[in-house]
Amino acid sequence: MTETGATVSLPIGHSPDYDLIAELGGRLLRVQVKTSTCQAGSCFRVQLSTYGGNQSWNGVVKKFDCSRCDYLFALVADGRRWFIPSKKVEATRTLILGGSKYASFEIGKD
Numbered sequence: 001m002t003e004t005g006a007t008v009s010l011p012i013g014h015s016p017d018y019d020l021i022a023e024l025g026g027r028l029l030r031v032q033v034k035t036s037t038c039q040a041g042s043c044f045r046v047q048l049s050t051y052g053g054n055q056s057w058n059g060v061v062k063k064f065d066c067s068r069c070d071y072l073f074a075l076v077a078d079g080r081r082w083f084i085p086s087k088k089v090e091a092t093r094t095l096i097l098g099g100s101k102y103a104s105f106e107i108g109k110d
Contacts (some may be wrong), residue, residue: 001050001058005024006022006024006034007023007024008020008021008022008023009021009022009023016062017030017032017069018030018031018032018045018063018069018070019031019033019072020030020033021053022071024072025074026070027065029070029071030068030069030070030071031069031070031071031072031075032064032068032071032073032086033073033075034046034048034072034073034074034075035074035075035076035093036074036075036076037045037076037077038075039076039077039078040096042097042098042099043096043097043098043099044076044077044078044080044097044098045076045094045095045096046070046094046095046096047093048063048064048089048091048092048093049061049062049064049092049093049094050062055100061082061106062093063067063092063093064089064091064092064093066086066087066089067086067094068086069086070085070086071084071085071086071088072084072086072089072095074095074097076097076098078109079109080097080098080105080106080108080109081106081107081108081109082097082102082105083105083107084102084105085105086110088102088105
C-alpha cells in the first residue's frame with residue numbers, strides 16, 4: 001500500500017477488527033490483512049473467519065463483518081495482492097481469490 005503513497009500505521013495494542021490504518025488521500029482507512037498459501041487450481045482460499053484467536057481455541061468463531069473495517073488486503077503465496085473495499089466482500093468465512101469475481105481489485109504481484 002505504501003506504493004500508492006499511503007502512510008501506514010499500526011494500532012497500539014490489540015485491535016480485533018483491523019490490522020492496520022492507512023492514510024490515503026486525506027482519509028483514514030481501517031484495513032484487515034489476510035494471507036493464504038491454500039491453493040485450489042489457479043485460485044487461493046483465503047480464510048476470513050478466526051477461530052479463537054492466535055493463542056488457543058476458545059470456542060468462539062468470529063466471521064468477517066464488512067462494518068468492522070474499510071478494506072480487506074489479501075496477499076497469497078504466489079505474490080498476488082488484492083485491496084478490496086469491505087462492502088464488496090461477499091463472504092464471511094472463506095474468500096476465493098484468483099478468479100474473475102474480485103479481479104478488478106487485484107493490485108499487483110510481488
